[in-house]
Amino acid sequence: MRILAVVFASAALLAGPAAAQNLSLRAPGWASPLIAADSTPTLGGRAALGAEGIETSVRVTIAPNPGGVARVIRFDATANGPVLALRRFTGHPTTGWWLWGPDTPYVSTPTAAQAQELAAQARALSGVSGVVGGGAQNCPGGEQAFIEIFAGGRATSLTRACVGNTDAAGRLVLRLSELAGSRDNEELDAAAQRELLEADPPSPPNPAPMAPPPRSTRTPPTTPCARPGPPARAWNGRRKPRASPRVAIWAGPMAKPASPPAAPPASAAMSASGRAILRAIGATRSTRQCNRLSPKSRLHPKTPAPQAW
Numbered sequence: 001m002r003i004l005a006v007v008f009a010s011a012a013l014l015a016g017p018a019a020a021q022n023l024s025l026r027a028p029g030w031a032s033p034l035i036a037a038d039s040t041p042t043l044g045g046r047a048a049l050g051a052e053g054i055e056t057s058v059r060v061t062i063a064p065n066p067g068g069v070a071r072v073i074r075f076d077a078t079a080n081g082p083v084l085a086l087r088r089f090t091g092h093p094t095t096g097w098w099l100w101g102p103d104t105p106y107v108s109t110p111t112a113a114q115a116q117e118l119a120a121q122a123r124a125l126s127g128v129s130g131v132v133g134g135g136a137q138n139c140p141g142g143e144q145a146f147i148e149i150f151a152g153g154r155a156t157s158l159t160r161a162c163v164g165n166t167d168a169a170g171r172l173v174l175r176l177s178e179l180a181g182s183r184d185n186e187e188l189d190a191a192a193q194r195e196l197l198e199a200d201p202p203s204p205p206n207p208a209p210m211a212p213p214p215r216s217t218r219t220p221p222t223t224p225c226a227r228p229g230p231p232a233r234a235w236n237g238r239r240k241p242r243a244s245p246r247v248a249i250w251a252g253p254m255a256k257p258a259s260p261p262a263a264p265p266a267s268a269a270m271s272a273s274g275r276a277i278l279r280a281i282g283a284t285r286s287t288r289q290c291n292r293l294s295p296k297s298r299l300h301p302k303t304p305a306p307q308a309w
Contacts, residue, residue, distance in 0.1 A: 022047045023059075023148040023157045030093055031061040031146040037087055037099055038072045044085065044104045045074075049150035053078050056119045059148040060176050062163070065140055067092030069188050073180045074105070075118050082115035084108045086180045088188065100188070106195060110179055118179075119151070121172045125158065126151040145173045 024035045024047055038045035038059070049057040056077040063070040070089040076082065085105035089097035110118070126149050139162035147158040147169060164170045182188045 023049065023150075023155055026157045027061065027146050028159060030063055030144070034061050034063065034070055034072050034087075034089060034097060035059075035146075037089075037103075038074060038085075038105070044107075048155075049074075049148055050153075050155055053080075054150065055079070056122050056152075057148075057150040058118065058122045058172070058176065060173050061146040062143050062173065062177060063093060063097070063145075064143045065093065067095075068184055069100075069182055070097050071177065071180060071182060072105075073176045075110075075115075075122075075176060077115055077119050082110050082112075082118075084110050084176075084180060086182065088182050090188075101192075101195075106191075108180075114179060118172070118175065121168065121175070122149050122151045125149055125168055125172060126154050126156055145169075147173065 024032070024039060027035050037043075039047040049059060051057075054076055057075065059072065059074040061070075061072050068090070070091070072087040072089075074085045076085070085107050087105045088100040090100050091097040125147070143163045145160040145163050147160065149156050149158070158169050160169050160173060163173050165174055177183055182191050
């Protein structure tokens with residue numbers, strides 16, 4: 001009787017709801033190592049697709065027969081929005097697969113239209129089970145897939161030996177693969193560069209150096225006396241000796257100076273050399289007048305030398 005009770009209890013467990021089953025246990029040998037990477041909750045995965053808050057879930061495991069990039073793609077439609085999780089592997093079916101990238105999946109968000117399309121395809125396949133599309137037939141240049149579906153409270157699994165768009169299962173696999181990306185080495189390299197920039201965005205360029213303030217456009221006031229001065233002479237380190245004061249010596253009564261010669265009459269013609277001399281004398285007088293009126297002479301007036309009597 002006890003043996004019969006154990007048998008009936010086991011049958012009752014097996015007949016339980018399909019939502020509580022771990023569909024990954026049905027995976028073929030080539031897909032089991034790949035699905036194991038997406039079965040750890042602490043690393044962003046789960047063994048059973050049915051969970052609290054999950055309305056529709058699809059997990060597709062794809063492996064290329066000639067080797068290359070294998071993927072585990074999981075689509076979850078939750079109340080907070082759709083989520084697409086991708087794990088990538090590199091290798092070959094005969095040598096094994098190695099996880100590419102971090103232990104956690106790369107998560108992206110499909111659009112509302114894409115989520116509705118995937119959910120509709122999953123509901124259409126939720127009542128189908130077993131091997132679909134060619135049985136155990138294998139295509140050397142194609143891909144094989146293992147599909148797990150949870151929709152409407154039901155769970156089912158499918159095996160696709162050669163993925164193609166000839167049936168609903170193949171179209172679901174190809175659509176998920178297209179949205180997830182990284183289907184070959186070229187797409188994997190492009191995805192690596194994009195994800196690297198997302199994780200570590202480049203720093204903003206250095207701001208342009210500030211331009212120096214513009215020089216004043218004001219020009220110093222010009223005067224009729226302004227003229228360039230002589231170049232400054234370098235100081236040789238020696239102290240310039242002071243000039244000795246001029247001493248006037250009294251020599252008795254001075255004779256009355258003779259009267260200046262009379263000026264030539266205005267009507268007399270003046271030679272060219274005489275006119276040049278007069279111009280030079282006038283320029284010298286104006287220069288002396290400018291020197292007396294210059295700011296330097298006002299700030300540092302010359303002290304007359306003492307007179308000795």
